[in-house]
Amino acid sequence: MKAKVGDRLVLEGTHVGDPRRYGVVIGLKHGDGSPPYVVRWLDTGHEALVFPGPDSRVEAHTTT
Template structure:
């Protein structure tokens, strides 16, 4: 799995009719776009560091109406 800042991380529910979680990736810890990611969840007002599992997928920023900029490749400051 590879992602960039601004992409959305979607985690599907493991239960039938369960809610899906969607968040915006706000920081990367690796310049190659591999996990973990810092994600701001759209349904809550906090960020978490996450190592996505097999129930997750990335929606590139351009798929939800935005455009990637050069800042997308910057890794998170430590």
């Protein structure tokens, strides 16, 4: 998994009824884009260092 600042991190709920979470990558700890990432969660605005698991994916940021 590789990300760039501005990409979206999507975490699927791990249990039945858990919501999908969306965050924006606001910082990288490694120059090659590998985890962990500093993420701002869109639902709470909380910023956290995230080590994404197998239930997550990165969606590339696109500009229009």
